[in-house]
Amino acid sequence: xxxxxxxxxxxxxxxxxxxxxxxxxxxxxxxxxxxxxxxxxxxxxxxxxxxxxxxxxxxxxxxxxxxxxxxxxxxxxxxxxxxxxxxxxxxxxxxxxxxxxxxxxxxxxxxxxxxxxxxxxxxxxxxxxxxxxxxxxxxxxxxxxxxxxxxxxxxxxxxxxxxxxxxxxxxxxxxxxxxxxxxxxxxxxxxxxxxxxxxxxxxxxxxxxxxxxxxxxxxxxxxxxxxxxxxxxxxxxxxxxxxxxxxxxxxxxxxxxxxxxxxxxxxxxxxxxxxxxxx
Amino acid sequence: xxxxxxxxxxxxxxxxxxxxxxxxxxxxxxxxxxxxxxxxxxxxxxxxxxxxxxxxxxxxxxxxxxxxxxxxxxxxxxxxxxxxxxxxxxxxxxxxxxxxxxxxxxxxxxxxxxxxxxxxxxxxxxxxxxxxxxxxxxxxxxxxxxxxxxxxxxxxxxxxxxxxxxxxxxxxxxxxxxxxxxxxxxxxxxxxxxxxxxxxxxxxxxxxxxxxxxxxxxxxxxxxxxxxxxxxxxxxxxxxxxxxxxxxxxxxxxxxxxxxx
Numbered sequence: 216x217x218x219x220x221x222x223x224x225x226x227x228x229x230x231x232x233x234x235x236x237x238x239x240x241x242x243x244x245x246x247x248x249x250x251x252x253x254x255x256x257x258x259x260x261x262x263x264x265x266x267x268x269x270x271x272x273x274x275x276x277x278x279x280x281x282x283x284x285x286x287x288x289x290x291x292x293x294x295x296x297x298x299x300x301x302x303x304x305x306x307x308x309x310x311x312x313x314x315x316x317x318x319x320x321x322x323x324x325x326x327x328x329x330x331x332x333x334x335x336x337x338x339x340x341x342x343x344x345x346x347x348x349x350x351x352x353x354x355x356x357x358x359x360x361x362x363x364x365x366x367x368x369x370x371x372x373x374x375x376x377x378x379x380x381x382x383x384x385x386x387x388x389x390x391x392x393x394x395x396x397x398x399x400x401x402x403x404x405x406x407x408x409x410x411x412x413x414x415x416x417x418x419x420x421x422x423x424x425x426x427x428x429x430x431x432x433x434x435x436x437x438x439x440x441x442x443x444x445x446x447x448x449x450x451x452x453x454x455x456x457x458x459x460x461x462x463x464x465x466x467x468x469x470x471x472x473x474x475x476x477x478x479x480x481x482x483x484x485x486x487x488x489x490x491x492x493x494x
Numbered sequence: 495x496x497x498x499x500x501x502x503x504x505x506x507x508x509x510x511x512x513x514x515x516x517x518x519x520x521x522x523x524x525x526x527x528x529x530x531x532x533x534x535x536x537x538x539x540x541x542x543x544x545x546x547x548x549x550x551x552x553x554x555x556x557x558x559x560x561x562x563x564x565x566x567x568x569x570x571x572x573x574x575x576x577x578x579x580x581x582x583x584x585x586x587x588x589x590x591x592x593x594x595x596x597x598x599x600x601x602x603x604x605x606x607x608x609x610x611x612x613x614x615x616x617x618x619x620x621x622x623x624x625x626x627x628x629x630x631x632x633x634x635x636x637x638x639x640x641x642x643x644x645x646x647x648x649x650x651x652x653x654x655x656x657x658x659x660x661x662x663x664x665x666x667x668x669x670x671x672x673x674x675x676x677x678x679x680x681x682x683x684x685x686x687x688x689x690x691x692x693x694x695x696x697x698x699x700x701x702x703x704x705x706x707x708x709x710x711x712x713x714x715x716x717x718x719x720x721x722x723x724x725x726x727x728x729x730x731x732x733x734x735x736x737x738x739x740x741x742x743x744x745x746x747x748x749x750x751x752x753x754x755x
Contacts, residue, residue, distance in 0.1 A: 353594075362591035365551055366657075367577040368608045 246458055253456060257449045261379050264371035274377040282343040282378075283385030287392065289338050294393040297330055298322065298400025305401070306409045315409075319416035320423035322401035323394075327424060327432045331394040333486050336439035339386055340478035344447030347378055348474035351451030352467035360452070375452065379444050386440035387433055394432070435489050442485060443478045450474040497529035498565070499661055499693040500550060505559035507545060519545050521717035522559070529564075532687065532694040532707045534725075536739070537714030543697040546714070547663050550695075551583060552576050564660070581609060584659030584692070588666040590650030592638040598625070598649050599634040605656045624652045627689075628682065644675040651682065655690060662687075664696040668703075676700060680707055701743035713739060 305321045363370045405411040450470040505523045508516040519542035527533045548554045560569045606617045668676040698704040705725035713720045722728035
């Protein structure tokens, strides 16, 4: 198990205070490598848990409800406002070139390929990712995860895998919802408020969005889902092994913040990488 | 010759400090824990009492040495073998480690649901039987947050006993309980041990109360262990660190009384 991976006593004694900057840099680099290794091992065990039987279907449905259904309202409002802003902003820019007819195309492509997957993942990281991280962190500090280990119940199969599968199913579906609501929001702002021709909005969208664009958006969404659930649950599960997290309730609050920040940053970094590779 | 439940052979465990160096918790430690008896592990804070339990359960790796359970070398076992080893143990954690989102009934049923092939009806019968035995009937539908500290420990004990363990490990079982509740919990341990016949290993600060249960006492001190065949043998020891330990846990007056005797 992951608890076997490292046994390090973090001590900020005189020794560490007197280190020179190069030593501190090396120490930080080593810690980062070690942390990455732990997280990699954690991901491997979590994915392996998918194939361990019996699969906890009821828990999977509960997580699907929490991550998926529970995020619908947040995603709806985020998508509607994003789509409407895109409609207004797009109209303002395109109008300068007399190309308002391209509004549908611009809104749809922006949402399907970029903003839909990115904003959905970031919103889910903030809402469900933080909750999953805190839940596992509390279970770790109150020895509930150790108790599972001691009962010879695999914590990955029991706790982590249902969360992974639920996130991998629900985040792409939420992204589709985001795209649809966002495009509708753009339509309301562009057509009803700014007077763009409804036919050109729809037709522009239909003619410019290809299957490849939709596929790219879905691949991104799937990868972001994996990043969010991996980082969020991993930081909570490994709370004791994260340098500077401290102990008790404070450690859980720190790793929860870290989970949301790291998830969001990694989504943005991978967005660039995937766009560069797959576009 | 007495039967041995757990044996430590030349066990070394240390923790790396981030600023370099090592903190040795167990330094070439040897001892045995007899079958069916109660062994109390005592020692000051930070001496590695809980680490010792984690080593037995395979929750932490050893630096070197061997650990044998019923004569079988379990050092470094992994996977299915480790799972099989753990089903032989029951553990009562310091805070009981109950699952907050599950009711008392669901907590106690969990090991059976996950580790046995029993029908839901059989599980219900077994859970209700142990809840009755530990005087927890009427609390089945409560969540852990709705229980007192003593009741949480009872539920933790009920859960730990579900798979009929050969060895029960108790990690500071009476921390945070008042003296009456503490005595109550110790009586419960004695009763369940008599009924189930398990080997008990109790890590406790609760000296001298826990000595009423002890057949053997192991004192951890700066990486080394002292093993005593009875609490009385420990109290009569003239080793300076044991004298200091008896003084600090049982009082100076008691210690001077021993010296007079």
